[in-house]
Amino acid sequence: MARKSGSEAHVWGGRAVAPGERLDLTLTASTSYSGTPIELPVQVWRGAKPGPAVFVTGAVHGDEINGTGTVRHIIQEEPFELVAGTLVLVPVVNISAFEQLSRYSPDRRDLNRSFPGSVDGSLSSRIAHVIFENVIARCDYGIDLHTAAVRRTNYPNVRADMEQEATARLATLFGAELLLNSKGPQGSLRRAALQVGCATITLEAGEVWKVEPAVVEYALRGIRNVLIGLKMVRGEVVKPSFRMVAEDTAWIRANEGGFLRFHVHPGDMVDEGQPLATNTSLAGRDLGVVVAPRDAIVLAMTTLPAVSPGDPVAHLAYSSEAAMRKMERALDKLPEDSLLTRLHDDLATNVMVSELDDTFG
Structure with a gap:
């Protein structure tokens, strides 16, 4: 699904989102072993003025729920007012893995090596295809929230292809002190997103199976910084006390x-x-x-x-x-x-x- 223009740009999940409106919708990715639908919850915010479309995703790996906690905080607490553009919030991308508290999908594949996916591939590939076509390929920018793998913890860092102007700008706006310059693994969400013109960065912070308050605060600050820098939210960007790019x-x-x-x-x-x-x-x-x-x-x-x-x-x-x-x-x-x-x-x-x-x- 290509990026839409005109009135179609504001139709998500078959429903139109009016200026200033927020819409809850579900995307059906596939069916489970029991034959019941695998549905991904999504919330779409539209500002009163025109602007870019930005997605924020959590739990591409089902046990990495700091991102889920961050997206839920935005949905529940409304820490900022969206004045322009569109914000697409996906608290859990890999819902099948999330329900098993597992990093991997039930087909034992890594969803973050399955993008952009395919309509008739494995379960992971089908989930990747649905989120890619209905969210990622329709946005201009993206922030993908991750943690370390099991039995590890990550000091907060943003991973981005700093050779790409739009991605480098996004990473700089986020305000992380530590940036890792990389294109991302083949099949990863951010690499596939960039290939269709959606500049995307990844935040890595904290541990699996936890919603860590300071990590959520850090992620929220960065997301807000990005939205301010893109003129979607009012305010001043909080700049880091230093910035180091690791090659x-x-x-x-x-x-x-x-x-x-x-x-x-x-x-x-x-x-x-x-x-x-x-x-x-x-x-x-x-x-x-x-x-x-x-x-x-x-x-x-x-x-x-x-x-x-x-x-x-x-x-x-x-x-x-x-x-x-x-x-x-x-x-x-x-x-x-x-x-x-x-x-x-x-x-x-x-x-x-x-x-x-x-x-x-």
Whole structure:
């Protein structure tokens, strides 16, 4: 379904949305094993004035519900007034996986590798096709909300193809401190959206199976920033205290099996050679230290201290030395009650951290 113009641009799910109106609708994606419809709830807001169409999606992976909590907050609390354009809110994209509290669809496929989908493909492909044709391909911009995978937590970061002008503008407007420049995996929602002219970014923040208050606050601030920047909502864009664009990331993995003593939190800055975690036996004997290979920021961490050889321990993001030092100075100046400080503290509760020379028992 191509992007519509004229009066057809304001028809969603077969129903017209008048200026200033909000519409609840459902999109039927397929049928379940029992033969009942698989329906995706959608809410469409239309401003009084013309403007772009923007979608916000949650739970493309069914267990990543920070995005669901964010979209529901917008629907229930109405934290801003839409004065122009169209806002399309999808609290749960992968409803079948969501009902099983699972990352993957019932056909065991990753929906975020299935876009743009097809009308006669697998279940995941059919769900992707319906949301792509009826929402994504009809919008000018999109914000896709994700968290880390199971047993991990993500420090907030926005992923975007910064080589594309519209996408780079969207990512900058969002106001995230940490940006990862990438096109996105083949079959991902944001990559497929960009291919049809819908500039889309992804927010990665927090854990699965939770609605974390500080993560929701961070996502809401970014969404509001985007809508203000696009002149769809009145107000001033909240600018970040710093901005770092990372061109490269890497998972640092355990060399031995054992039980980890963490030495860093998500969001910490680390120097080359700095210990990230010590691997120990269950009796507390040191088996080896996992260290940072370069100066970096801790983008994500495992929250499960028990590891096998090769298991991921920390996901590090790399940037230039100048950018790292600028970030370090900005972090040192942040007030204790700032959103970023509160986010860092909240995410730190997911892992138990000790100094390298501490011992247990």
